[in-house]
Amino acid sequence: MSGPILEVRGVEQRFGPFRALGPVDLVLHRGERLGIIGPNGSGKTTLINCISGTLRPQEGRVLFDGVDVTDVPPHRRARMGLSRSFQIPKPFTGMTVLENLLVPIDQISPSADAEDRAIAVLESVGLQRRAAHEAGDLSQLELRKLELARALVVEPKVLVADEAMAGLSEGEIDDVLAILTRLSGTGIAVIMIEHIMHAVMRFSTRIVCFETGRTIADAAPDVIAADPLVQKVYFGEQTRH
Amino acid sequence: MSLRENAMDWAVRRTGRTPRATRSLVFALGCLAVLALGVVLTRMVDNPYVFFAGYVVIQYVALATGWNVLGGYAGYINFGPTAFYGVGVYMAAFLVKAMGAPLPVAIAAAGVAGALLGLAMGWMTLRVQGVYFAIATIALVVMAETVIHNIDYLGGASGLALMPPQAPAWAGGQPQFMLMVMLAIAVAFVALARWIEISAMGRGLRALKASEIAAECAGVPTFRLKLIACAVSGAMLAIAGAPYVYYASFIEPGTAFSLALSLNAIAMPLIGGKRSWVGPVIGALLLATVQQAASVTISSELNILVVGVVLILFVAVAPDGIVGIVEKLTRRRGA
Numbered sequence: 001m002s003g004p005i006l007e008v009r010g011v012e013q014r015f016g017p018f019r020a021l022g023p024v025d026l027v028l029h030r031g032e033r034l035g036i037i038g039p040n041g042s043g044k045t046t047l048i049n050c051i052s053g054t055l056r057p058q059e060g061r062v063l064f065d066g067v068d069v070t071d072v073p074p075h076r077r078a079r080m081g082l083s084r085s086f087q088i089p090k091p092f093t094g095m096t097v098l099e100n101l102l103v104p105i106d107q108i109s110p111s112a113d114a115e116d117r118a119i120a121v122l123e124s125v126g127l128q129r130r131a132a133h134e135a136g137d138l139s140q141l142e143l144r145k146l147e148l149a150r151a152l153v154v155e156p157k158v159l160v161a162d163e164a165m166a167g168l169s170e171g172e173i174d175d176v177l178a179i180l181t182r183l184s185g186t187g188i189a190v191i192m193i194e195h196i197m198h199a200v201m202r203f204s205t206r207i208v209c210f211e212t213g214r215t216i217a218d219a220a221p222d223v224i225a226a227d228p229l230v231q232k233v234y235f236g237e238q239t240r241h
Numbered sequence: 242m243s244l245r246e247n248a249m250d251w252a253v254r255r256t257g258r259t260p261r262a263t264r265s266l267v268f269a270l271g272c273l274a275v276l277a278l279g280v281v282l283t284r285m286v287d288n289p290y291v292f293f294a295g296y297v298v299i300q301y302v303a304l305a306t307g308w309n310v311l312g313g314y315a316g317y318i319n320f321g322p323t324a325f326y327g328v329g330v331y332m333a334a335f336l337v338k339a340m341g342a343p344l345p346v347a348i349a350a351a352g353v354a355g356a357l358l359g360l361a362m363g364w365m366t367l368r369v370q371g372v373y374f375a376i377a378t379i380a381l382v383v384m385a386e387t388v389i390h391n392i393d394y395l396g397g398a399s400g401l402a403l404m405p406p407q408a409p410a411w412a413g414g415q416p417q418f419m420l421m422v423m424l425a426i427a428v429a430f431v432a433l434a435r436w437i438e439i440s441a442m443g444r445g446l447r448a449l450k451a452s453e454i455a456a457e458c459a460g461v462p463t464f465r466l467k468l469i470a471c472a473v474s475g476a477m478l479a480i481a482g483a484p485y486v487y488y489a490s491f492i493e494p495g496t497a498f499s500l501a502l503s504l505n506a507i508a509m510p511l512i513g514g515k516r517s518w519v520g521p522v523i524g525a526l527l528l529a530t531v532q533q534a535a536s537v538t539i540s541s542e543l544n545i546l547v548v549g550v551v552l553i554l555f556v557a558v559a560p561d562g563i564v565g566i567v568e569k570l571t572r573r574r575g576a
Contacts, residue, residue, distance in 0.1 A: 052458055078460035090455035092448040094516060103448045106441035107460035150459060 003066050005030045005189050006051065006082075006158055011060035013046050021046040021213040023060060028158065028191060033184050035200035035221070036193045038210030039234060044193045045087060047210075048162050051191075052084045053077045065157065079108050081157035085150075085164055087193075089143035091135035097122065097146060098131040101153045108154040121153045125179055141172050148179060159183065160191045165199055173199055201225065209234060261439070268435060272428045279424040283417035292416035296423050296488065298529040300481055303427040304502070305509035305521035306434050307477030312507065313515030314443055315470045316450030317370075319362070321378040322506040324385045325355045325475045327497035329482025331389055334492055337403050338394070344406070344422065344487055351483035352476040358385075359475020363468040386498040400493030405486055419488045426484070430477055434518040437473070446470055478506075501545050505529070508552045514564025523563050 004027045012022030021043035028034055036044050049055035051062060053074035061070045069077055083104075092100045101118035111117070122128045125145040130138065138146060144164055151159055161180065165173045177199055184190050194200045200207060200221075207224040209217040211233045217224055224230055283292070308322050329351035336342035336350055362381060369377060390398045408418030437443045448456040449463045457463050486492055496502075505528065513524025528551065532544035559566050 054454055054458065073462075074454075074457040075460050075462045078458055084458050086455060086458075090452040092451040092455070094451060095444070095447055099444060099447075102441075103444050103456065103461060104459040106444055107462075110441070154460070 004028060004063075005032075005065055006191075007063040008047070008051065009061045009063065011047070011050050011057045011062065013043075013050060013055060013057045019213055021050070022057070024213070024215060026208065026215070028189050030157075030189055031184065031187045032189045033180075033203055033205045034189070034191045035204030035207040036191060036210065037195070037197070037200055037207060037224075037230075037234060042210040043213040044210055045162060046213075048084060048160050048191075048193065051160060052082060075107070078104070078154075078156075082160075083151035083154065083156035083158065084160040085144075085147040085162055087162040087166065089140075089147045091138065091143055091146055093134070093136040095135055096132050097127060097135055097138070100135050100146060100150055104150060104154045118153055121149050124152075124182070125149045126175070141168055141175075144168065144176065145179075148176070152183060156188060158189045158191070160193070162193045163195065164192070165194060165196050177203055268432075272432055275428055276424060279421055283413060283420060289414075289416045292420045294533045295420050296416070297533060298526065299420070299423045299427045300485075301505060301509060301525040301529040302522055303423065303430050303481040304478060304506040305513070305525040306427070306430040306518065307474055307481060308506045309510040309515055309518075309521045310434055310437060310477065311470045311474035313510050313520070314438065314446040314450065315467060317467065317470070318375045318507070319378045319474065320375045320507065321380075321382040321503060322478050323498045323500070323503040324378070324381040325358060325478035326482040326502060326506075327382075327385055327389070327494070328354050328358055329479030330485050330492055330497040331395055332479065333483040333486040334395060334401055334403060337405050337486055338401070341404075341406060344484060347483045347486065348426075348480055351479040355479025356472040356476040358479070359472040360468060362475065363471035382498055382503070386494050389494050389497070396493070398494060400491060400495075402491045403486060405490055415488070419484060422484050422487075423481075426480060430481075431518055431522060433473075433477070434521075438518055442466065442469070501548075504545070505532075505548060508548050510562070512551060512555045512562055514562030516561065517564060520562050520564045527563075 006026075006028040008024055008026040010023045010025060012024070013020050024043075024047060026047070036047070038044050046055065050057045053069070053072060056070070061068055063069065064077060064080055064082055067080070069080070072080075092103060095103075098115065098118055101121060102114055105111070105114045105118060119128060119131060122131055125148060127142060127145050127149060130142060135143075135146060148161065148164060151161075159180075164180070165176050168176065173196060180190055180192065180203060190203075192200060192203055204221055207217075207219065207221050208215050209224060209227075209230045216233065217227050217230050219227070282295075286292070304322060304326065308319060311317050311319055332351045332354045333342075333347035336347050342350075358381075362378065365377060389395055395401055408415045412418035412421065437446075445456065445461045445463075445466050448459065448461055449466060453463050482497065485497075509524035509528050510521040511524070512528060513522065514520030528548060531547055535544045535547055555562060561568070
């Protein structure tokens, strides 16, 4: 199939009288690296929740791989190949790091070599030495890596990384970027929501900018960076002398 | 050695784990040994009080284990285990009175009734979480007890005397037989709990306990798993109640729906440790034995005080229970 892997059509989400999102249209192509930027409260995470299914939008449709998934619960979307990581890591505490990865494998693609697959993914993010440790004992960076590893281990078609690099040092950002770039090389489409501009700029082939629930720009990174409207809402008013 | 082998090897060394098949074999042999020990005991001991006390203690192992499937693995605190226990008791009572039903039939019927009630609990209350779920489960006890109070056929509030079928001759008497039955039930429950724990279902339950949204996004059908856990736990709690009718031959709502029984069934996994099947077993053996000893030697009123004090101590000092303490100690020594 050659159509887009993910399509958002006229999606709108209101919380009471407040319209947090929409109407928004968005298309993600296979293997694409899409960056989503925008100030806090501009609707990025709401959009992700509508895509992953934890929120059901009041208006509009979400299509995954050509199938309308608007009314499909999150676990079934995950089984169809839609993975996400959370802005605030949500490790399965009370379980080991290895077991954290076995949970999605059990549900989505069980196999006899599940543990080997999990270990291989832990290696790829540099967490193999932590395999037998309690997930709750991990550091912030390790939690973010676990978050990614858990989303990746089932080889999804789309990965949505919600601020996977927030709070990390420059070196750690490079680590995570390398993981995501390597992943994208295997044909997985990635949506990166990020505040760290140089990371999004480096990673993405296309960037969408959000402001008060609407997309105000959708273009290649260099075009976005030069867009006066984006500069205004995102970088603040620039004064020239 | 490759990196992967290295990591696996390291993980194994770290936890000191033997392969799963070996551990399961050891577990199965242990179960058989416990059953054999029970049979031997019934042949060697004469004092009927030992059998009564043993029955109570083992019944608590069964109750604590059944409760822990939902409360420990899934993290949904059911404050009304006696709603299920009582339904099991009265289901058996009904069958004995109506048709003199043999014990296996009563156990099966109690299991079905408990599972259905568990499903109802799941439907009604799994959309509410935390404290609200707990409150709803308390209401379940009140509802079940009220229903029984109003059924004259089952003796209403004043209770019901029954003539349950006699124990088979090979058992050597009713107390001996009932002890063996309860032991078999408890061993089966522990085996079931362990199976759930190490299976994909157990991992799914623990994942949703940590974060329902993250579990759901990792492909875990959280609502279905919670329903299954409610049904299984409900069936286990009800099954634990069925044999009581064959032992006591007189039942009344006050004992079948007793608050002390609920408190114990919750306190035991908390004290032993909720995370693994060992916890409820240890908690039940320890607490129930102390209670039995206290009610004989000191006062029958004192035993519930013992539970209260021990529970407060553990919640404050060792929230992961005895198993948690042991794990912490061994980890410190290993590190």
